[in-house]
Amino acid sequence: MSLRIVVTVKYVPDATGDRHFADDLTVDRDDVDGLLSELDEYAVEQALQIAEDADDAEVTVLTVGPEDAKDALRKALSMGADKAIHVEDDDLHGTDAIGTSLVLAKAIEKAGYDLVISGMASTDGTMGVVPALLAERLGVPQVTLLSEVSVEDGTVKGRRDGDAASEQLEASLPAVVSVTDQSGEARYPSFKGIMAAKKKPVESWDLSDLDIEAEEVGLDGAYTTVDGAAERPARTAGTIVKDEGEGGKQLAEFLASQKFI
Amino acid sequence: MAEVLVYVDHVDGAVRKPTLELLTLARRIGEPVAVALGNGAADTAATLAEHGATRVLTHDAAEYADYLVVPKVDALQAAHEAVSPAAVLVPSSAEGKEIAARLALRIGSGIITDAIDLEAGDEGPVATQSVFAASFTTKSRVSKGTPVITVKPNSAAVEAAPAAGAVEALSVTFSDKATGTKVTGRTARESTGRPELTEAAIVVSGGRGVGGAENFALIEALADSLGAAVGASRAAVDAGWYPHTNQVGQTGKSVSPQLYIASGISGAIQHRAGMQTSKTIVAVNKDPEAPIFELVDYGVVGDLFDVVPQLTEEIKSRKG
Numbered sequence: 001m002s003l004r005i006v007v008t009v010k011y012v013p014d015a016t017g018d019r020h021f022a023d024d025l026t027v028d029r030d031d032v033d034g035l036l037s038e039l040d041e042y043a044v045e046q047a048l049q050i051a052e053d054a055d056d057a058e059v060t061v062l063t064v065g066p067e068d069a070k071d072a073l074r075k076a077l078s079m080g081a082d083k084a085i086h087v088e089d090d091d092l093h094g095t096d097a098i099g100t101s102l103v104l105a106k107a108i109e110k111a112g113y114d115l116v117i118s119g120m121a122s123t124d125g126t127m128g129v130v131p132a133l134l135a136e137r138l139g140v141p142q143v144t145l146l147s148e149v150s151v152e153d154g155t156v157k158g159r160r161d162g163d164a165a166s167e168q169l170e171a172s173l174p175a176v177v178s179v180t181d182q183s184g185e186a187r188y189p190s191f192k193g194i195m196a197a198k199k200k201p202v203e204s205w206d207l208s209d210l211d212i213e214a215e216e217v218g219l220d221g222a223y224t225t226v227d228g229a230a231e232r233p234a235r236t237a238g239t240i241v242k243d244e245g246e247g248g249k250q251l252a253e254f255l256a257s258q259k260f261i
Numbered sequence: 262m263a264e265v266l267v268y269v270d271h272v273d274g275a276v277r278k279p280t281l282e283l284l285t286l287a288r289r290i291g292e293p294v295a296v297a298l299g300n301g302a303a304d305t306a307a308t309l310a311e312h313g314a315t316r317v318l319t320h321d322a323a324e325y326a327d328y329l330v331v332p333k334v335d336a337l338q339a340a341h342e343a344v345s346p347a348a349v350l351v352p353s354s355a356e357g358k359e360i361a362a363r364l365a366l367r368i369g370s371g372i373i374t375d376a377i378d379l380e381a382g383d384e385g386p387v388a389t390q391s392v393f394a395a396s397f398t399t400k401s402r403v404s405k406g407t408p409v410i411t412v413k414p415n416s417a418a419v420e421a422a423p424a425a426g427a428v429e430a431l432s433v434t435f436s437d438k439a440t441g442t443k444v445t446g447r448t449a450r451e452s453t454g455r456p457e458l459t460e461a462a463i464v465v466s467g468g469r470g471v472g473g474a475e476n477f478a479l480i481e482a483l484a485d486s487l488g489a490a491v492g493a494s495r496a497a498v499d500a501g502w503y504p505h506t507n508q509v510g511q512t513g514k515s516v517s518p519q520l521y522i523a524s525g526i527s528g529a530i531q532h533r534a535g536m537q538t539s540k541t542i543v544a545v546n547k548d549p550e551a552p553i554f555e556l557v558d559y560g561v562v563g564d565l566f567d568v569v570p571q572l573t574e575e576i577k578s579r580k581g
Binding site: 039097098123126139147168169181182222235238251 | 580
């Protein structure tokens with residue numbers, strides 16, 4: 001039987017761009033170029049490797065986001081994923097992590113899955129909680145923050161590198177996995193892959209397809225409220241000296257003046 | 262006065278510093294009630310009492326070490342039911358955020374992660390967060406349910422505030438999902454004798470300019486002269502010169518020490534995201550155009566192989 005892998009990906013504003021907030025204090029997505037979150041490329045890569053090692057597997061990439069989020073799906077398809085699902089609905093604007101996990105979980109269940117793979121966090125929100133929320137909602141094991149992952153005979157195994165210890169984890173499928181940027185360099189799409197991606201199916205679902213009411217998501221459905229956002233004041237210009245043999249001593253003098261020594 | 266649950270991060274009964282910082286913040290909102298789980302849980306009580314815990318709820322079972330995350334969620338949920346707190350505070354570690362998120366979902370609450378400050382507000386606790394690689398700060402609150410908030414290390418001072426700290430056994434029934442993910446092996450990280458990166462008052466980091474694994478001895482020597490933790494940029498970690506656990510930046514640790522010393526680090530956005538909120542920043546770099554110099558309070562344009570050893574010697578001689 002085919003191993004059904006669903007990879008959750010996010011379309012994010014480019015972190016090297018000038019990111020800011022819109023008037024309603026949601027992330028402004030209009031003025032900054034978007035792309036597939038770099039940390040999700042690792043999830044796509046591990047999904048493709050697991051699929052290559054399996055006799056029969058299918059990799060579906062899933063995103064929730066505005067029209068442009070299709071770009072993130074295209075990137076994943078050009079890397080080698082088989083098909084894509086785009087959940088798009090005007091009522092989703094302003095959805096928080098709890099709401100996003102609801103939409104993803106419903107979509108994953110509708111798509112059918114044996115294994116869900118996510119990145120360790122998005123590069124914009126950076127919360128890193130969606131994989132745990134998905135496991136909770138789907139009622140399946142959470143095998144997260146893996147630097148190494150393998151699937152064999154219906155069991156997922158992996159290594160989770162924590163602050164205090166490195167742990168070996170094991171769980172039966174179906175399960176939710178997240179992988180870190182240490183899990184292995186993501187492949188670049190080949191020209192052939194890019195051409196092939198144009199012919200791969202991308203399904204579009206909206207909230208009614210997932211039996212989700214508008215009030216459950218969006219800004220109004222959010223469980224958190226942002227009351228204000230302020231640009232961090234630029235750091236005041238510091239003293240820069242050129243080392244002419246005494247640079248280390250000058251630096252020590254500065255540290256002493258600040259009571260660090 | 263309302264009670265506030267504080268999830269205790271401890272190692273065999275030794276309470277880690279971020280938990281004590283949480284007690285400082287919890288006291289702004291209500292009376293802290295600590296929840297300590299696993300081996301040595303009851304041993305945490307004395308320290309927690311010294312820092313303001315009015316009660317310490319404890320529970321030990323093999324499940325906490327043998328299975329990932331969910332047993333701790335079950336226990337924190339039991340504590341939430343028993344206490345009906347005004348808020349639940351959890352240290353912002355990778356595991357802490359996962360525990361907090363699952364708890365929030367179960368109790369129908371919102372979650373805020375990685376707060377750097379917390380104040381009482383008319384509509385519940387107001388959390389300050391640092392976002393977009395620390396270029397913005399936001400004020401947020403949980404608008405549904407009991408606020409569940411994770412707080413980053415170094416967000417508050419540790420304060421002595423003696424309280425009763427009465428130890429009470431927490432009654433926990435594990436859910437059928439508790440044993441879903443088995444921990445089949447655990448290798449403890451070798452202790453370097455240096456402070457934990459995210460908790461340290463001073464962090465000394467090396468980057469591409471360090472030029473090789475063997476040269477990190479220079480960075481370590483400077484760190485040791487200051488009693489500091491050692492960090493590394495992504496470039497240095499990707500090159501295999503220093504372990505990933507020491508990486509500072511977007512995909513590594515985010516640090517906010519009193520003093521951050523960057524050596525041979527250009528200061529790409531990836532790195533800045535993890536250190537920009539440090540109180541004082543100094544840098545040594547050969548390239549006068551390196552973006553790190555835009556952030557510094559004091560910068561030396563020069564060869565780190567000259568400047569860093571001289572700095573280390575000078576610190577040692579001044580400290581006598």
